[in-house]
Amino acid sequence: MARLLIVGGFLAAIFWVYSIVDCAVQPSTRHRGVPKAAWVAIVVFIPVIGGILWFVIGRRRANDPGDAIRITGPDDDPTFLRTISKSEQDARIRRLEEELARLEDETDDGAAPDPRP
Incomplete structure (x- = not known):
C-alpha cells in the first residue's frame, strides 16, 4: 500500500511539473479563458487539479477553431x-x-x- 502511494505521488509530481512547463512555454495565443500568468498560477498553486484544468479547459489545441484563419471577403x-x-x-x-x-x-x-x- 505504501509503495502505491509513493508511485502515485511520484506520478502526480511528474504531471504537475509537466503541466507547469507546458503552460509556461505555450504562446499567449494558445491560452483560453484567462491570461497566461493566471494559468501558470492555477497550475502551480493547485497541483494536480490545476494541471487537469489546464489540459481540459485552458490549452487551445492546434486544430481548435480559435486558431483557424478568419475568412474575409x-x-x-x-x-x-x-x-x-x-x-x-x-x-x-x-x-x-x-x-x-x-x-x-x-x-x-x-x-x-x-x-x-
Whole structure:
C-alpha cells in the first residue's frame, strides 16, 4: 500500500511539473479563458487539479477553431487588394454604382419608376 502511494505521488509530481512547463512555454495565443500568468498560477498553486484544468479547459489545441484563419471577403483581403490596380478598382466601383443605381430605379413589381419628382 505504501509503495502505491509513493508511485502515485511520484506520478502526480511528474504531471504537475509537466503541466507547469507546458503552460509556461505555450504562446499567449494558445491560452483560453484567462491570461497566461493566471494559468501558470492555477497550475502551480493547485497541483494536480490545476494541471487537469489546464489540459481540459485552458490549452487551445492546434486544430481548435480559435486558431483557424478568419475568412474575409476579397475587399477586406490585403493580398487581393495589392493584386488589382487603381484603375481596376475604379472601374469595379463604377460598375457597382451603376448596378446599384439600376436596382434603385426598379420597383418591386417591375413597373417603371414614376418620372415625377
